[in-house]
Amino acid sequence: MTLGQYYQTDSVLHRMDPRVKLTGTIAYIAALFLAGNVWGYLLATIFLIVVIALSKVPIRFMLKGMRSIAFLITLTVVFNLFMTPGDELIAVWKLHITREGLILAVSMAVRLTYLIIGSNIMTLTTTPNALTDGMESLLSPLKVLHAPVHEVAMMMSIALRFIPILMEETDKIMKAQMARGASFDEGGLIMRAKSMVPLLVPLFVSAFRRAGDLALAMEARGYRGGDARTKMKPLHYEMRDYIGYCVLVLLIAAAIVLRIIKLPF
């Protein structure tokens, strides 16, 4: 899941409450792993196509995260293909491809691909802010167990705010060190790792200083944890959100039914 890749447009999915989208992503992943036959995957495919159509986000954005996990998918496919025992289909030298292996490999590849696309849709249609708000709200029952839910959400949103600032700073420090003869892209792995030291030390020092300043500024503006706070943009459900939840319940129910009942294939 990559945060901050929000694609700005206006669609039902964009306007939907972040809590529904978060629950939806989890429900969709559950439905994917419940799928045990062709019909289960067909259900997941149809659901995905409908959601993609609703989101109005171009397909190429959905596939963005695919390259980074291409290796993982290949690995899973190869292992499942050759390591699963069962009816032999093809045998080349010591490698055997079995019917069960082929099915398992294909279904794993489909699951992983759908999983990535599914979670991409969530981050593409939800601003990082809405996402942290949604997480805070969904996890708030854990407050009973004294889990620091508000604090974690606040940390996430501050991290998001400071990522670009620290990136800029990294760039500045890198240039400053390069001006003094440092090089960051020469030598082997160990050399490169060593060359990161003059970059990371000043970056950490400055990040800590910023953190101190920010804590001071937050306190000066009356921040004292989440208890007595009100929300400027409180989350509230609309009709479309209730419909969304209903669709999710139907999705899970259908996935369970398709797994249990006997259908051809």
Add this chain to the structure above:
Amino acid sequence: MELIRTKDLKHEYIKRDENGEETGRVCAVDGVDLSVEAGQFISILGSNGSGKSTLASHLNAILFPTEGTVWVDGMDTKDQSNVWDIRQTAGMVFQNPDNQIIGQIVEEDVGFGPENMGIPTAQIWERVEESLKAVGMWEYRKHSPGRLSGGQKQRVSIAGVIAMHPKCIVMDEPTAMLDPSGRREVIRAARALNDVEKVTVILITHYMDEVIYSDKVFVMDKGKVVMSGTPGEIFTERDKLKQYRLDVPQVTMLAYELRKRGLDIPADVLSSEDLVKELTSRYSI
């Protein structure tokens, strides 16, 4: 009405070596008596290390006196139960614009203070609107703070403080990291706040040209208040200021030199408009 008062305020920093052993004490603020009336525009001037920022931190209950007392709107800062009320009464704007903006969108940052105060949602929006309009940043409300200029970021920070409806705003060198146009923006916003909204402003700075509009100026050196008075009174004492490593504004300097050469103009000229007026009224150019 007296809004802020300090009596014999002292603040010591303890110097420690690497092992945490005490190696000495530095008295950053040393016996300061200060009185600020509600509605005033106050400037505190001083060169680096004069203790002006330490003094400012006392007014917002960020630091607590080693000795002496600070009252903000009648509340003693040493009393822990007053801390949040004091922070709401005396807002604070810091030096680095990047390190005091919490929200990812301008309007959310301005809403941060009211959210902490537990204000109902509808009123938060009202406050955000009025404060952003007061500093002239309303049309930037949906922007990400990262894309704003330094002066705009500081104006957002000021709006974030005004949204808490404080009686007083303490600005701790708000222009030190800005370019000249950004500095002008921020000072203009601060003055408008004082003129229109009647908020007491305490501006900490080492730029002389920023203090010329204040009602009262305090000059600090080595932890003590060494001069106080109206900007006119302060700037006429050029030699004394020089001793505290401070310069008078260029125009005042020019007027001073012209006076020395025998021209008949007052010594407390603060702006170029004033100087032109004085010169044209006395001499037909």
